[in-house]
Amino acid sequence: MSSDNQNELDQLLEQFNKQTSLIENLEKELNSLQVNNVSSNDPNEELVRKLTTENENLRNNINSLKTSIQQTKTNPSPSVMTQKSTSNLTFEERYHLITRNLQEIVGDEKLKTILKERDLKIYWGTATTGKPHIAYFVPMSKISDFLKAGCEVTILLADLHAFLDNMKAPWDLLNNRTEYYSRVIKAALKSIGVPIDKLKFVKGTEYQLNKEYTLDVYRLSSLMSEHDAKKAGAEVVKQSSNPLLSGLLYPGLQALDEEYLKCDAQFGGVDQRKIFMLAEEYLPKLGYEKRVHLMNPMVPGLTGNKMSSSEEDSKIDLLDTPAAIKKKISGAFCEPGNIDSNGVLSFCKHVLFPLSKDGRLVITRPEKWGGNIIYEKFEDLQEAFRKEELHPGDLKAGVIETLNQLLDPIRKEFDTPENKKLVEAAYPVVKKKK
Template identity: 65%
Template sequence: MSVNLKPEQKYELITRNLQEVLGGEEILKILKERDLKLYWGTAPTGKPHIGYYVPMSKIADFLAAGVEVTILLADIHAFLDNMKAPLDLVKFRTKYYEVLIKTLLESIGVPIDKLKFIIGSSYQLTEKYNMDNYRLCATVTEHDAKKAGAEVVKQVESALLSGLLYPGLQALDEEYLGVDAQFGGVDQRKIFVFAEKYLPHLGFKKRAHLMNPMVPGLAGSKMSSSDPDSKIDLLDDAATVSRKLKKSFCEEGNIKDNGVLSFVKSVLFPLRSHNGNTPSFVIKCDEKHGGNVTEYTNYQSLEDDFRDKKVHPGDLKAAVTEAINNLLEPIRKKWENDLEFQKLTDQAYPELKKIVKKKESKKHNQTPSANNLEKPIDVSRLDIRVAKIIKAEIHQNNPNSYVSTVDVGDASGIPRTVVSGLASYIPLEQMQDRYVLAVCNLKSGKFQGIESRAMLLAASSLDGNTIELLDPPAESEIGEAIVFEGYGSAERDGEILNPKTKIFEKIAENFKINKEGVATFKDTLFKTSKGVVTVKTLKEGTIR
């Protein structure tokens, strides 16, 4: 197709549906001389979800325009981004991403023989690359490095140095991959501007940058691998897809932050218009809504009808559910028929394998006592969540204790009452309106006459004289589970731990605050989707 296109037509195809283009004139100039060279990078951390169809649909456009596309599997970046992928899992996740992305592209008819896949560590560990990184570090200010990574690298109060290196490495990738442009989401804009500013300082040319809009997740916020309610996994079965779509945010007439509608706009219509085809998206109304069938050949008409309440959210969800299941079915079949693919999935995400086994054992109607005997004594038994203290006051029967009203994100929306013996260590004003960590699956009990329905986690100095509450990363969501790489997690409606078993005490023996002030279990970091859990001042201590 690209052979018959003029430079202006190629440019139109390359830039369609993008939110922003930096350096568009340079791209058009290159297209008048030769084909464009471009790269898109992804860090192999959480499992890829349907949000990956958004960049893939653009990559299909690039290939149709004759662009030489490189996909960077950024394994070093994955480790540096708040250590979201530990080194022992990075190699498996990198391979998993490659296999899954290739399968996804093949499922939508994109010829992968025209693509080049490169693993970041294949050149990022070389002497030359590292020397250029040192040269870059000698010119970049801390302010600019932190600002560049603000939208991409998880921001925490006690930031790791790795987060400051991340933007510079991404900028250097443009030079080492030999491309004319980099493609990414608009959340990468600050890194792209950083690259345009600093690469010339090293004598390298400034590249162009192409930016996709950010597609809201099913919950109405950014689609995220770490939020299971905001995204659909590429290997989710049809029933799971249907369940997640039914729960998704899709308010009648509301076209803002509507993840269902945005997926139609960013993925379904572009994919159905490839190779000059006229896109078609069919809405079948439920009988109670009239039972009529409407075919849309452009997205704007659909959006207008939804805004004007001519399309019911339930009918839109049903149509999108069918479309997504059609997209995912080739990927599911590939996985079901490929034992190596299945093995690779288990190697890349061993914690998910533990969860599946746990669910399967429940299906076989094992007794609670038998299940408990098989469960490990580790953090997979604890339901630890980000919580918020709404208010705290001195216990009426004990001046050394606080009684707090705490929102732990329960589905009921009702806060829990929590009694904690912290009044001798933490001033009352510091207990108000703050985010904390709460253990939510301990059996409730009365303390000085008041029932406590959770436990707040606090750090203690080695001498026991200083106690601080644990701090989840900024912007963590209330109710978000604390995760531990390599371990499963307790289900919200699962096991309640009886104090008599001393299971919590045995697990907590391995809770520590490390030298960086980060909370750990056996050297595994406490983490949310926004980063690691820390304490404000303590360096080395215990957690209780």
């Protein structure tokens, strides 16, 4: 057993011992309430007998609980005892964890070669612009896979990139937005059980303003054409007929990040593909090696298009209220039997099923409509919807309930004066001119 698993087991047993101690104290109090030799002439006889019976039932429940705790002590949960440490995972198991649910891998042979020799070093970056939304759980679930596979994972909070992308994050708001991203991403990771102590968080401006990095930006700009830069950022950087130079710099900087973060692989959405290919072409020209590129599928928004922070109706914010979630999901396109461009079904496939603790999704329904339905896998849910055995209203209701369970821990963490103040500072409300 690994030291991590042993520590986890020790902590669990310590909790069991505390629970046992509490139960013993409860038993002592229960004994003091036990009434014997009650006189038949006592006017409170019936009440006393009732109390004695209830105490005995409680005693039986306590004994059952003690037995359960003792059994768990001697035969701990499989999650503690049978979970393999990363050092015990086979090559095939690690490779499967890293690559499952990806849409594309560029550099697969290199990935396999590294995995046979050592753990993979991966970085995932996010520009700190609009508020992170529910689709962020898609990369979060993959980051969980990477960690389970023993990978060293760096999360880049790309603050400089956010400013360069048509100034989506104004310079005076940059620090507050980066801090917000840091806190909300950590809260999201914790809500799905990802150990953040095993992650490395880096701000772009911590190294992107250094002399060596800046010189490489100039070297790269002497090799890369305007056409290549614009093409690479077509699906990521905001486009215009008269683009700013800052937006043209963005793809090159993302390519350089691979070298300066000393990673083996960069992970991102398939919308990043052109930037990844730019890195493959130009890093070797600077004397740096090509990296592996791992790409997630893009999750359609509620309107059927790409989920975007700038398109309010297409996305669910990680801090949206239950009322806001209900309104957005209820208004989403979800035609009976239509499984194409269905944002609600996509949520289920890419977010809810992968993050389900037992791999299932429960659709709650009133008993008069047949009661709850449990789907063991997404394909079963999709097929039921295609055959119109599952009504859009029931699907939406199930998604709303599950999403609220997922987001509740994040909302609670941000329900503090300090975090509320941070949100207001990072995203100040702009008063509309009359």
